[in-house]
Amino acid sequence: MERLKQVLEESKHLKQAELSLDDGEIANANRYEKLFHISPDFIFESRIDDLKFTRVNKRACDFYGYSQEEFLNMEIFDIEVDAPLREDIINLYQNTDVGKIIEVFGHNKKKDGTVFPVHVKFTKIDDEFALANVRDLSVSRLGFVANLSKREEEVLQLIGSGLTPTEMSNSLNLSIKSVSTYRKRLINKPKLKNSIQLTQYAAKLIKIETTE
Numbered sequence: 001m002e003r004l005k006q007v008l009e010e011s012k013h014l015k016q017a018e019l020s021l022d023d024g025e026i027a028n029a030n031r032y033e034k035l036f037h038i039s040p041d042f043i044f045e046s047r048i049d050d051l052k053f054t055r056v057n058k059r060a061c062d063f064y065g066y067s068q069e070e071f072l073n074m075e076i077f078d079i080e081v082d083a084p085l086r087e088d089i090i091n092l093y094q095n096t097d098v099g100k101i102i103e104v105f106g107h108n109k110k111k112d113g114t115v116f117p118v119h120v121k122f123t124k125i126d127d128e129f130a131l132a133n134v135r136d137l138s139v140s141r142l143g144f145v146a147n148l149s150k151r152e153e154e155v156l157q158l159i160g161s162g163l164t165p166t167e168m169s170n171s172l173n174l175s176i177k178s179v180s181t182y183r184k185r186l187i188n189k190p191k192l193k194n195s196i197q198l199t200q201y202a203a204k205l206i207k208i209e210t211t212e
Contacts, residue, residue, distance in 0.1 A: 042134040044076075045125070048093045051075040051086065054129065063136070065111030081107040081115055098124045108134065148186075155182040160202035 042060035046053050056071040064071075064079065076089065096102060101123050108118045122132035148156065151172075158168045168179050187198050 039133070042136075044071075044132045044134065046076060046130055046132070048090065048124070048128060048130055051077065051089060060134070063110070064108075070111075079108045079110075081109050093124060093130055096124055098126055100124070105137075152182055152186060155179065156186055156202050159183070159186070159199055162203075 039057060039059065042063060043055075043057040044053055044060065045055035052075045053071045056066075056068060058068075061068055061071065066074070077086070092102070101121055104120050104122075106118055106120060107115050109115050116136055116138040119135045119137055120132055122130055124130050154172060155168060158171060163171065165176055165179050165183070168174070169176050172179070174182075183195060183198065186202075187195065
């Protein structure tokens with residue numbers, strides 16, 4: 001009888017220890033889940049063997065236009081425009097140490113077909129899963145300027161410096177009409193509303209450039 005009581009008591013303590021461990025694991029999981037969804041970046045978890053998404057944060061869903069359920073039926077190549085061959089990606093994952101961060105630049109595509117430049121940092125969580133932090137570069141100087149032709153970048157620089165269309169025409173040896181055409185293209189690229197916003201945007205980019 002005493003032995004039975006002892007066994008029951010030991011079982012009780014063991015169960016309490018298990019419950020305590022489970023509570024700690026649950027707390028950590030909840031904390032990770034919160035960080036996963038409030039991250040300023042778009043976060044994608046995917047399997048290494050088939051590149052299928054297994055988890056995507058809410059910020060990515062809102063921005064790309066896909067629901068969580070839709071993303072879970074997709075893979076990396078469904079949003080990556082400049083992706084290399086599948087075998088190259090898998091080989092890269094397989095030959096990268098767990099925890100090592102790899103950075104790449106590319107272009108992603110939203111559900112509505114909009115293409116935008118991205119900066120991606122990805123790492124292997126373990127031998128089965130990988131995590132990617134994706135940042136939209138379309139609103140940054142790096143992303144915007146990367147999508148410009150050389151002539152468009154020259155016009156943007158002069159706009160940011162405060163030159164008038166006539167002064168830009170003389171500086172670049174272009175007609176006023178050509179300068180106007182480039183200005184219209186520049187307004188459309190970052191989806192600005194008018195020339196005033198373009199001037200403000202260009203000045204801001206010039207300021208960023210001079211402080212980098």
